Amino acid sequence: QQQVKQSPQSLIVQKGGISIINCAYENTAFDYFPWYQQFPGKGPALLIAIRPDVSEKKEGRFTISFNKSAKQFSLHIMDSQPGDSATYFCAASIEGYSTLTFGKGTMLLVSP
Amino acid sequence: EAQVTQNPRYLITVTGKKLTVTCSQNMNHEYMSWYRQDPGLGLRQIYYSMNVEVTDKGDVPEGYKVSRKEKRNFPLILESPSPNQTSLYFCASSSQGEYEQYFGPGTRLTVT
Numbered sequence: 001q002q003q004v005k006q007s008p009q010s011l012i013v014q015k016g017g018i019s020i021i022n023c024a025y026e027n028t029a030f031d032y033f034p035w036y037q038q039f040p041g042k043g044p045a046l047l048i049a050i051r052p053d054v055s056e057k058k059e060g061r062f063t064i065s066f067n068k069s070a071k072q073f074s075l076h077i078m079d080s081q082p083g084d085s086a087t088y089f090c091a092a093s094i095e096g097y098s099t100l101t102f103g104k105g106t107m108l109l110v111s112p
Numbered sequence: 113e114a115q116v117t118q119n120p121r122y123l124i125t126v127t128g129k130k131l132t133v134t135c136s137q138n139m140n141h142e143y144m145s146w147y148r149q150d151p152g153l154g155l156r157q158i159y160y161s162m163n164v165e166v167t168d169k170g171d172v173p174e175g176y177k178v179s180r181k182e183k184r185n186f187p188l189i190l191e192s193p194s195p196n197q198t199s200l201y202f203c204a205s206s207s208q209g210e211y212e213q214y215f216g217p218g219t220r221l222t223v224t
Contacts (some may be wrong), residue, residue, distance in 0.1 A: 043215030104154035
């Protein structure tokens with residue numbers, strides 16, 4: 001049973017455009033929602049994270065939008081750049097537990 | 113430099129030949145975990161450890177063993193590897209109570 005569903009599986013965006021990746025979760029006990037970024041040949045690295053007490057968090061060109069009632073959260077990459085081309089994973093965790101449940105990932109390609 | 117290291121980075125082996133992938137972290141983290149990454153399936157947790165001598169199964173533990181005798185090391189053991197264990201493996205660690213996981217560079221395993 002997949003607890004975190006991520007879409008789309010792949011995404012192509014023109015340079016300067018907005019990239020949007022969506023995730024939905026089922027377990028209402030989740031209270032921490034990070035996004036990890038993975039470049040080819042590297043391990044995933046934390047990009048940005050949000051807790052459910054806020055609806056939006058922004059760090060530079062990256063924004064997480066969170067909808068608690070819909071049990072959905074999304075990553076928006078503004079002014080997408082070729083250097084943003086990577087695989088993005090959403091994840092969820094429960095307070096007090098270090099274990100993360102990951103989505104299946106989205107391969108983003110930003111064309112020049 | 114704070115890091116998670118894995119060895120070997122690449123390994124080609126034959127069915128049934130026991131192997132060990134080592135993982136070591138220098139951040140004094142309590143929590144360590146192993147994931148496998150497969151196309152279209154994302155990151156799936158194999159085993160995790162909350163501290164020394166404390167380990168537990170993740171989502172896909174079959175065919176794998178782990179041990180945590182020292183805080184810094186968390187080796188992954190495949191006693192009788194099979195071709196369906198061909199995958200990209202990641203070790204990760206985090207501080208207890210902290211959500212951010214730090215990933216190693218990955219080990220690409222091929223079992224023929």
